[in-house]
Amino acid sequence: MTARGKLGRWGLRTFALGYLAVLLLIPFGTIFYRAFEHGLAAAFTSVTTPDALHAFYLTILITLIAVIANTIFGVGCALLLVRTNFHGKALLNAVVDLPFAISPVVIGLALLLVYSRTGWFGPWLDANGFQVAFAVPGIVLATIFVTLPFVVREVVPVLHEIGDEQEQAARTLGANWWQTFWRITLPAIRWGVSYGVVIATARALGEFGAVAVISGRISGQTQTATIWIQQAFQNFDQSGAYLGAVVLALLAVSILVAMNVFKRKEAT
Amino acid sequence: MSIIVENASKRFGDFQAVDDVSLTVPDGSLTALLGPSGSGKSTLLRIIAGLESPDSGRIMIQGNDTTNVPAQKRNVGFVFQHYAAFKHMTVHNNVAFGLKIRKRDKAEIDRRVNELLALVHLDGLAQRYPSQLSGGQRQRMALARALAVEPKVLLLDEPFGALDAQVRKELRAWLRRLHDEVHVTTIFVTHDQEEAMEVAEQIVVMNVGKVEQTGPPRELYENPKSEFVMGFVGSVNRLGSLFVRPHDVEILQNPERGADEAMIEHLVHLGFEVRVELVLAGGENLWAQITQAEAEQLELEKGQIVYVRPSRAKVFDRNGRPTTEELQAA
Numbered sequence: 001m002t003a004r005g006k007l008g009r010w011g012l013r014t015f016a017l018g019y020l021a022v023l024l025l026i027p028f029g030t031i032f033y034r035a036f037e038h039g040l041a042a043a044f045t046s047v048t049t050p051d052a053l054h055a056f057y058l059t060i061l062i063t064l065i066a067v068i069a070n071t072i073f074g075v076g077c078a079l080l081l082v083r084t085n086f087h088g089k090a091l092l093n094a095v096v097d098l099p100f101a102i103s104p105v106v107i108g109l110a111l112l113l114v115y116s117r118t119g120w121f122g123p124w125l126d127a128n129g130f131q132v133a134f135a136v137p138g139i140v141l142a143t144i145f146v147t148l149p150f151v152v153r154e155v156v157p158v159l160h161e162i163g164d165e166q167e168q169a170a171r172t173l174g175a176n177w178w179q180t181f182w183r184i185t186l187p188a189i190r191w192g193v194s195y196g197v198v199i200a201t202a203r204a205l206g207e208f209g210a211v212a213v214i215s216g217r218i219s220g221q222t223q224t225a226t227i228w229i230q231q232a233f234q235n236f237d238q239s240g241a242y243l244g245a246v247v248l249a250l251l252a253v254s255i256l257v258a259m260n261v262f263k264r265k266e267a268t
Numbered sequence: 269m270s271i272i273v274e275n276a277s278k279r280f281g282d283f284q285a286v287d288d289v290s291l292t293v294p295d296g297s298l299t300a301l302l303g304p305s306g307s308g309k310s311t312l313l314r315i316i317a318g319l320e321s322p323d324s325g326r327i328m329i330q331g332n333d334t335t336n337v338p339a340q341k342r343n344v345g346f347v348f349q350h351y352a353a354f355k356h357m358t359v360h361n362n363v364a365f366g367l368k369i370r371k372r373d374k375a376e377i378d379r380r381v382n383e384l385l386a387l388v389h390l391d392g393l394a395q396r397y398p399s400q401l402s403g404g405q406r407q408r409m410a411l412a413r414a415l416a417v418e419p420k421v422l423l424l425d426e427p428f429g430a431l432d433a434q435v436r437k438e439l440r441a442w443l444r445r446l447h448d449e450v451h452v453t454t455i456f457v458t459h460d461q462e463e464a465m466e467v468a469e470q471i472v473v474m475n476v477g478k479v480e481q482t483g484p485p486r487e488l489y490e491n492p493k494s495e496f497v498m499g500f501v502g503s504v505n506r507l508g509s510l511f512v513r514p515h516d517v518e519i520l521q522n523p524e525r526g527a528d529e530a531m532i533e534h535l536v537h538l539g540f541e542v543r544v545e546l547v548l549a550g551g552e553n554l555w556a557q558i559t560q561a562e563a564e565q566l567e568l569e570k571g572q573i574v575y576v577r578p579s580r581a582k583v584f585d586r587n588g589r590p591t592t593e594e595l596q597a598a
Contacts, residue, residue: 165352168319169410171339172346173366173417183365187356 035242046240055228074151108213134216154196276325287477300468345414353398366417517556
């Protein structure tokens with residue numbers, strides 16, 4: 001290795017780390033620092049208020065529902081896109097990516113237009129005793145919408161890669177569709193599915209825009225963790241906001257760690 | 269009669285993969301579907317297995333019309349070129365798959381799997397995963413897996429195509445011996461005429477979606493019914509309108525009646541066999557296959573002028589069918 005090559009390599013490393021530090025690590029670290037600036041007790045009191053606890057409970061519940069729904073939809077949709085041919089397949093393929101392209105705020109507004117009392121389905125739903133907008137179902141819909149593509153996009157390439165010969169072999173050995181899916185396809189795509197679930201979960205935990213619009217932000221009812229944090233910050237409860245942020249960040253980080261475990265398993 | 273295909277056709281878009289093919293495969297036989305790529309041999313095999321459905325025609329397996337029976341109910345064993353091993357299962361579970369689907373009891377499954385692993389010489393590797401096996405071992409595992417369900421017919425799609433030359437040779441001989449033991453009606457697809465001739469009792473030669481000729485290897489070699497079969501089954505030289513096998517090219521030191529002048533361009537020594545590459549006075553190339561002893565006796569050398577004549581040749585008409593005019597040297 002020449003001196004120049006060595007210098008170049010070190011230069012590149014310093015730049016990469018410096019870039020990450022300025023953009024990610026320093027702001028993230030500051031949140032930790034500020035959360036505990038006025039002592040643990042003050043911050044702890046504010047994140048254990050009933051409203052705060054409810055907000056975290058709601059976020060976790062909604063994430064669970066949205067991720068389960070999108071895992072089932074995602075695997076089914078990926079199978080449809082890779083293993084079958086039908087008219088409108090290209091359209092479906094494009095529509096799946098829509099949530100990537102549209103701003104969450106726009107998604108929230110669109111849902112409001114459809115489900116609010118003055119929206120398309122709103123009056124009918126209202127008459128039948130369902131409330132979607134400004135209620136938990138609306139938040140669930142918004143979260144599902146925002147996290148829709150993740151499982152599909154992780155599973156599609158894996159399905160392409162494994163090909164369909166194993167599935168054909170299972171069929172010639174007497175397995176029906178369900179047995180083939182359960183015993184052959186699903187185990188073969190399991191790491192792709194896990195990876196998709198992890199990213200969808202991280203994304204669902206942190207969703208703000210769409211939920212902020214559709215939820216109505218009612219404390220103790222439709223307030224999710226991200227909205228609670230924003231509210232706390234606006235109400236000058238800074239240590240509460242920061243500690244809330246830390247809790248949310250830790251949840252997301254543990255998910256990312258899980259993702260890396262999956263990645264490593266996949267590599268072996 | 270074990271497998272009968274009646275007027276099967278299959279089209280993929282503009283491509284006529286199988287074109288009105290009829291075929292009979294006798295019970296217990298070992299048959300090769302031989303043809304170049306795109307000849308429709310794999311598609312025909314997949315139609316027999318139920319992995320493709322024909323656009324028209326009928327498939328009968330052991331007297332039953334199975335044309336509309338799905339693959340999972342046909343009870344055929346199918347072996348893929350790239351093994352299609354279940355990567356997340358051990359060798360034991362791969363072989364046991366069909367039996368588990370059939371809900372056999374565990375003791376019976378274990379006994380049968382062990383029997384089959386012994387048959388394909390994989391005993392002791394039952395707890396390995398496919399990624400820990402060589403290509404040849406994976407293919408033998410796939411064969412055991414297909415045989416586990418006691419299929420009525422065994423179908424192999426280019427089974428040795430992904431293996432290296434040495435393993436291919438071993439597995440060919442081994443497949444033939446296995447067939448003598450198991451006696452299940454077997455069809456295998458190959459583009460390698462040597463493989464077909466070495467393994468099969470009956471060869472079906474296919475070209476552009478049609479059957480060119482069906483018969484035992486020797487019959488196809490000795491009496492090809494078309495120009496295509498003559499060229500595809502065994503090597504062939506063209507001398508004007510004559511088709512001559514390389515071993516039917518006679519090399520003479522001195523001019524004789526009916527012999528043409530030629531120069532030796534290359535001598536390729538392949539052990540027992542010597543390949544003499546010649547160029548005729550008119551610029552046409554041909555090659556002769558002689559034994560090493562013959563080559564030594566003739567004292568052949570590169571650049572030497574010799575005289576060649578066919579000791580036996582075939583002539584085909586404009587449609588590629590053999591004519592009665594056939595040259596047989598005295």
